Amino acid sequence: MTSTSRTSGPDRWQHYGASSRGRRSLSRLHWDWYQRIGPGAELLGDLAGRTVAELGAGAGHQAAYVATELKAARVIAIDSSTAQHSRGRDLYEDVPGLDFVHDDAAAYLRDHPSSLDVAYSIFGALDFSDPQTLLPSVAVALRSGGTLVFSTLAHYRTGAPPETECRPADIPTRRPDGRPGTMQRWVLGVSVWTELLDEHGFDVMHGDTVHDPGRDGEAPVATTLFRARTKRGSGAPHLLSYEVPDSEARPAGGNRPTAG
Numbered sequence: 001m002t003s004t005s006r007t008s009g010p011d012r013w014q015h016y017g018a019s020s021r022g023r024r025s026l027s028r029l030h031w032d033w034y035q036r037i038g039p040g041a042e043l044l045g046d047l048a049g050r051t052v053a054e055l056g057a058g059a060g061h062q063a064a065y066v067a068t069e070l071k072a073a074r075v076i077a078i079d080s081s082t083a084q085h086s087r088g089r090d091l092y093e094d095v096p097g098l099d100f101v102h103d104d105a106a107a108y109l110r111d112h113p114s115s116l117d118v119a120y121s122i123f124g125a126l127d128f129s130d131p132q133t134l135l136p137s138v139a140v141a142l143r144s145g146g147t148l149v150f151s152t153l154a155h156y157r158t159g160a161p162p163e164t165e166c167r168p169a170d171i172p173t174r175r176p177d178g179r180p181g182t183m184q185r186w187v188l189g190v191s192v193w194t195e196l197l198d199e200h201g202f203d204v205m206h207g208d209t210v211h212d213p214g215r216d217g218e219a220p221v222a223t224t225l226f227r228a229r230t231k232r233g234s235g236a237p238h239l240l241s242y243e244v245p246d247s248e249a250r251p252a253g254g255n256r257p258t259a260g
């Protein structure tokens with residue numbers, strides 16, 4: 001399945017991963033930068049019978065694993081890049097229960113309220129979109145109590161510390177014609193992510209940082225991991241009204257809670 005694309009601008013992902021062709025047979029799910037250490041699929045919980053979306057699924061390697069090995073009822077692999085979307089479809093379109101959607105993740109999620117049990121991102125859309133737009137869209141698309149799991153850089157790849165406010169940096173990339181260009185990446189500190197999640201209707205269930213010192217000359221890279229759940233009753237705006245029963249009423253002059 002392919003939805004209408006609402007992506008715009010030159011494709012910054014045309015050259016990414018273009019040289020590594022072919023399906024990947026993953027032995028397990030990884031969240032860390034080098035895809036070799038740290039927690040695995042247990043962060044997603046039991047997916048049997050669940051509807052799951054990967055936000056920024058790229059070539060679909062992880063989404064195919066989630067569909068085949070973790071037995072999700074349906075996995076929606078969303079990616080805004082034309083090149084990445086095509087790679088995913090070419091490689092894994094025949095996997096039962098796996099659908100590829102070519103769209104901006106926030107736009108797709110807003111159009112599909114209460115449709116998902118679990119959403120996840122592995123250095124995906126949450127790294128490359130404004131979280132102030134994407135997180136509320138994830139909250140809309142998840143059913144009450146639904147789960148969001150994501151991994152993101154704990155620091156810039158140069159080793160520079162993450163941002164202490166929600167702001168992106170321009171990082172180098174290649175334009176479709178091969179010339180150098182830039183794109184925005186959100187590399188945020190743990191406390192910034194924690195505040196954003198709270199602000200947009202999530203309770204953090206688990207947070208972790210996975211440090212990989214690098215092998216054979218690789219740069220050390222730390223990955224931030226979050227598992228969060230939509231707050232029950234979050235989503236549609238509502239007013240709470242609470243009348244204290246007479247038997248509990250405070251003495252005259254006391255405070256009387258009527259709203260929360």
Ligand SMILES: C[S@@+](CC[C@H](N)C(=O)[O-])C[C@H]1O[C@@H](n2cnc3c(N)ncnc32)[C@H](O)[C@@H]1O
Pocket residue numbers: 013055056057058059061062078079080081084103104105106121122123124125126128129
């Ligand atoms: C670094 S790749 C990661 C792909 C995959 N998760 C993996 O680990 O191989 C990031 C992907 O996120 C996609 N992406 C970035 N912003 C997006 C957005 N707003 N909506 C959908 N996809 C997005 C890009 O097109 C790219 O394919």
